[in-house]
Amino acid sequence: MDKKAKKRVEVLKKKLPKLQQQLAGAREQPDDPQEAPRLEAEIQKIKEEIHELKNS
Secondary structure, eight states: OOHHHHHHHHHHHHHHHHHHHHHHHHHHSOSSTTHHHHHHHHHHHHHHHHHHHHHO
16 A cells, blocks of 8 residues: 555545544434435445555
């Protein structure tokens, strides 16, 4: 893994807890019914990108 990929993984790992917290809040207060699925998809995309970067 090169420097650029390592930096990208770090950035994504920092973003992940924030999104998970937003998802928990969206599930508790479903003001916008489309918000929880959007956040779930974004979290999944970030996890896949981290996995790809680590395996490259």
